[in-house]
Amino acid sequence: MADALRQFKSEIFQGLANPTRIAIVELLRDGEQSAGKLIEKLGIEQANASQHLAVLRAKQIVVSRKVGNQVYYSIRDHALIEVLDILRRYFYAQLSSTVNMLRKAAREEPKPRTGTPR
Amino acid sequence: MADALRQFKSEIFQGLANPTRIAIVELLRDGEQSAGKLIEKLGIEQANASQHLAVLRAKQIVVSRKVGNQVYYSIRDHALIEVLDILRRYFYAQLSSTVNMLRKAAREEPKPRTGTPR
DNA sequence: CCAGTATATTCGAATAATCGCATGTTTATC
DNA sequence: GATAAACATGCGATTATTCGAATATACTGG
Known part of the structure; x- marks a missing residue:
């Protein structure tokens, strides 16, 4: 079971x-959207978006609902x-720790060597 | 930035x-483990485990700490x-909704058609 | 320095993911 | 029924993942 x-x-x-x-x-975060709207906002090929939507459907991450001509997707x-959301917080935490690391490194290496020395 | x-x-x-x-x-959940212990518990090739650990390191998911001969990993x-944990709960939620779906389908289709009808 | 243990890296083959392009399918309109 | 709009699917090329086998590196004890 743990395997499954x-x-x-x-x-x-x-x-x-x-x-x-x-x-x-993320676009579906605040409620359902039609495939067309998604494609418009993503700015990618229609077929490509449709394939990604198929993946999300296959993994049961989104569900779709057909209304007349259009298909509405939702999470x-x-x-x-x-x-x-957890990963967003995680991202910023990592970001600031990386920035601190870089600052520390900058303090410890007095000559940052920009440009190409001979 | 949203892109990054x-x-x-x-x-x-x-x-x-x-x-x-x-x-x-999950093995690292309760604290750090040496690579050797991980390999032992996973029951996979050493090289394979090492490759997966390299991926986890590259994505900054784990950190490693070398002590003498061995390398200790932690999250x-x-x-x-x-x-x-969220996904575990999600899994069981989906599981029970799937089971309910199957039950419903079973009730609605009186002849389950096992075997190959002519 | 040598042998052994612990871990990492490299290489090659098999499989899977991604993309653009072309084509299908379904629904609405005339 | 013909045309168009909204999506989906199939195909081929490119790139990425995954694995096992072999090899390399780092450290330890003699």
Whole structure:
């Protein structure tokens, strides 16, 4: 069972392991959107967006609802939004620790060597 | 900036998009472990484990600490554990909704058609 | 310095992900 | 039924992941 759970988790992660798909999920953050709107906001090829949406559907990350001509997408479970929020905080935490690291390194190395010395 | 953040998130997800690497992170959940212990518990090739550890290092998901002969790994930020916990709950939620879906389908289709009808 | 243990890296083959382009399918309108 | 709009799917090329096997590196004890 623990195996199936790991498999499941890794598939979710795989579903999100792409900047375009993350962008889609973030666009869906505040409610459903039609595929057309998503494509417009993403500024990518229609077919490409559709493929990414297919991946998100396959991993059960989003669900779709057809209304007449259009298909509306929404996030299946709010838990995933939580995950993105955690990572946002994590990102800024890492960022500031990296900045501090760089500052420290700068203090310790008096000659930063910009340009190409002979 | 939003772009860099998405890139960052997708790299974290990519780092976790593999059952073995999830297993590693879970083994590190309760504190640091040597590479050797991890390999032993995972039951995989040494080189393979080392490659996965390299991926986790590259994505900054784990940090390593060398003590004499051995290398101790630990999770860089507890936030990632939170993420895994959220997904565990998510998994069971999806599981039970899937089971309910199957039950419903079973009730609605009286002849489940096992075998190959002519 | 030599042998052994712990870990990392490199290489090659197999598989999977990504993209653009072309083509299908479904629905609405005339 | 013909045309157009909104999506989805299939295909081929390119690139990335994954794994095992072999090899390299770092440290320890003699």
